[in-house]
Amino acid sequence: MARPRREQVRKEIAEEIKSVARNQMSQYGTAGLSLRAIGRELNITAPAIYNYYPSLDDLITVLIVDAFEDLANSMETARANASPANCVTKIEAILFAYRQWAIEHPVDFQLIYGNPIPGYEAPVEVTGPLARRPFLGLFELYTEALKTGEMTLPEEYQPAPQSIRGYLKTWHETSGIEAPDELVCLLMVGWARIHGLVMLELFHHLQPVVGDVGALYAYEIRAFHKRLGMRA
Amino acid sequence: MARPRREQVRKEIAEEIKSVARNQMSQYGTAGLSLRAIGRELNITAPAIYNYYPSLDDLITVLIVDAFEDLANSMETARANASPANCVTKIEAILFAYRQWAIEHPVDFQLIYGNPIPGYEAPVEVTGPLARRPFLGLFELYTEALKTGEMTLPEEYQPAPQSIRGYLKTWHETSGIEAPDELVCLLMVGWARIHGLVMLELFHHLQPVVGDVGALYAYEIRAFHKRLGMRA
DNA sequence: ATAATAAAATAAACACTGTAAATTTACAGT
DNA sequence: ACTGTAAATTTACAGTGTTTATTTTATTAT
Numbered sequence: 001m002a003r004p005r006r007e008q009v010r011k012e013i014a015e016e017i018k019s020v021a022r023n024q025m026s027q028y029g030t031a032g033l034s035l036r037a038i039g040r041e042l043n044i045t046a047p048a049i050y051n052y053y054p055s056l057d058d059l060i061t062v063l064i065v066d067a068f069e070d071l072a073n074s075m076e077t078a079r080a081n082a083s084p085a086n087c088v089t090k091i092e093a094i095l096f097a098y099r100q101w102a103i104e105h106p107v108d109f110q111l112i113y114g115n116p117i118p119g120y121e122a123p124v125e126v127t128g129p130l131a132r133r134p135f136l137g138l139f140e141l142y143t144e145a146l147k148t149g150e151m152t153l154p155e156e157y158q159p160a161p162q163s164i165r166g167y168l169k170t171w172h173e174t175s176g177i178e179a180p181d182e183l184v185c186l187l188m189v190g191w192a193r194i195h196g197l198v199m200l201e202l203f204h205h206l207q208p209v210v211g212d213v214g215a216l217y218a219y220e221i222r223a224f225h226k227r228l229g230m231r232a
Numbered sequence: 233m234a235r236p237r238r239e240q241v242r243k244e245i246a247e248e249i250k251s252v253a254r255n256q257m258s259q260y261g262t263a264g265l266s267l268r269a270i271g272r273e274l275n276i277t278a279p280a281i282y283n284y285y286p287s288l289d290d291l292i293t294v295l296i297v298d299a300f301e302d303l304a305n306s307m308e309t310a311r312a313n314a315s316p317a318n319c320v321t322k323i324e325a326i327l328f329a330y331r332q333w334a335i336e337h338p339v340d341f342q343l344i345y346g347n348p349i350p351g352y353e354a355p356v357e358v359t360g361p362l363a364r365r366p367f368l369g370l371f372e373l374y375t376e377a378l379k380t381g382e383m384t385l386p387e388e389y390q391p392a393p394q395s396i397r398g399y400l401k402t403w404h405e406t407s408g409i410e411a412p413d414e415l416v417c418l419l420m421v422g423w424a425r426i427h428g429l430v431m432l433e434l435f436h437h438l439q440p441v442v443g444d445v446g447a448l449y450a451y452e453i454r455a456f457h458k459r460l461g462m463r464a
Numbered sequence: 465a466t467a468a469t470a471a472a473a474t475a476a477a478c479a480c481t482g483t484a485a486a487t488t489t490a491c492a493g494t
Numbered sequence: 495a496c497t498g499t500a501a502a503t504t505t506a507c508a509g510t511g512t513t514t515a516t517t518t519t520a521t522t523a524t
Binding site for chain 2: 166
Binding site: 279283 | 471475
C-alpha cells in the first residue's frame with residue numbers, strides 16, 4: 001500500500017541540505033561545494049542526499065532559483081518601502097537594493113551572474129523567466145516616468161542602433177512589453193552600468209582606486225537620473 | 233659539477249603545459265582544469281608537471297599573468313593602429329579592443345575579472361600592477377583630452393563625492409597619477425559601463441533582449457563621448 | 465666509450481571528490 | 495507480528511591534487 005509520505009519531514013531535510021549547501025558555497029565559492037562535505041556536516045552519508053536531490057546539478061539549480069527569487073524580493077520590498085512620492089525615489093531604492101543584495105550575498109550573485117560552474121548546465125526554461133523578474137518593476141517605473149514626462153531621453157542616446165531596432169520589433173511581440181526602442185536600450189546600458197560597478201566591487205577592482213565604492217555607485221545613479229531630467 | 237640546465241627544452245615544455253592548460257580551461261571553465269588531464273594530453277604523468285610548476289596554483293598564476301598581458305597588448309596595438317587624428321578615435325579603438333578580446337578569450341576574461349577559483353588565492357604583489365596596465369593608455373588619453381579641451385566634464389558628474397575626494401588625496405601620491413577627482417571618478421564609472429556590458433554579454437544576458445550586443449556597446453561608448461563633447 | 469651525476473620522469477600512496485548499485489534499517493498499514 | 499516501501503548505509507568505481515620514494519634518462523667529465 002502506498003503509505004502517505006512524510007512530506008513534512010522530507011521538505012525539512014531538503015531545506016536543511018540546501019541551507020548547508022548555501023553555507024558551504026559562501027565559504028568555498030560556487031564551484032566548491034561537495035556532497036560529502038554536506039553529508040559530514042549533517043551526520044549523513046553523501047549518497048543519502050540523492051534521496052532529496054537527484055544530483056548535484058539539481059541542488060545547484062534550486063540554489064539558483066532561490067537566489068533569483070531572493071534578489072527579486074529584496075528589490076520589490078525596497079520599492080514598497082520607498083517613499084511613494086515619485087518614480088525616481090522608488091527606482092533608486094530598487095537600484096540600491098541590487099548592490100546591497102550583491103554585497104550581502106556575493107556568492108549567490110556569482111552563482112546567478114558569474115562564471116558558469118564547470119560541469120553544470122542551467123535549465124534555460126526555468127532560469128530564463130526568473131532572470132527577468134528582478135527587473136520587471138524597474139521597467140514599469142521607467143516606462144511610467146517617460147509617459148508622465150518625469151523623464152526624457154537624452155539626445156546622445158538617439159536614435160537607437162538600426163540593428164537593435166530591427167530586433168526589438170519581434171521582441172516586443174514575444175515579451176509583451178511595450179516601450180520605445182530608445183528606452184529599452186537605455187535600460188539595458190543602465191543595467192550594465194550598475195552591474196559593472198557591482199562586479200568590479202565584488203572582486204575588489206574599485207576599492208584600491210576610489211575607496212568608497214558605495215559613494216561611486218550613488219554618484220553614477222544620481223548622475224544618470226539627473227541626465228534624464230529626474231529629480232528626487 | 234653543476235651542469236648547465238637544458239633551459240631551452242625546459243622552457244618549451246613549460247610553455248606546452250601552459251598551452252594545454254589554457255586549451256582545457258577554455259573547454260571546461262576556469263575551475264575545470266586538471267593536472268592529470270593535462271598529463272594525459274601530453275602523454276605525461278601528472279606529477280611530472282610539478283617539475284615545471286610547483287603547484288596547480290602557480291600554473292593558474294602564470295595563466296593570469298599571460299591573460300593580463302595579452303589583454304594589455306591587444307589594447308595597446310589597437311591604439312597604435314588607430315588613426316592618430318585625435319584622442320577620441322584612439323580611445324574608441326582601445327575600448328572596442330577590450331570587448332573584442334573578451335569575446336575572443338572568454339575564459340581568460342573570466343579568469344581575470346570573474347569568480348575566484350575555489351582554492352586559489354592570487355598573489356596581489358604580482359597581480360595588482362598587472363591589473364592596472366591595460367588602462368594606463370586610456371588614462372593618459374582622457375587626461376590629455378581634458379587638458380586640450382577636446383573633452384569637458386558634464387555637470388551631472390560634478391562635484392565628485394566627498395568621501396572619494398578625501399581618498400583620492402592619498403591615492404594621487406601613491407599612484408603618481410595626476411588627474412582631477414572628477415576625471416578619476418568618470419573613468420571608473422566609464423570602465424564599469426563597458427565592463428558591465430561585456431560581462432552581461434559573455435553570460436548571454438543581453439542577447440535575448442537587444443540581439444546585436446556589439447551595436448549596443450558602440451552606442452553606449454558613442455553616447456558617452458558625445459556627452460563629453462568629443463567628436464570623432 | 466665509460467662512469468658519474470643531476471635532472472626529470474614514474475609508480476605508489478593518501479585523502480579527497482561525485483555517483484551507481486546492492487544491501488540493510490526503520491517504520492507505517494494491515 | 496508481518497509486509498512493503500522509503501530511506502539510509504555500505505561498497506565500489508573512476509576521477510582529482512599532491513607527496514614520497516624510486517627509477518629512468520640525459521648530459522658532462524674523465
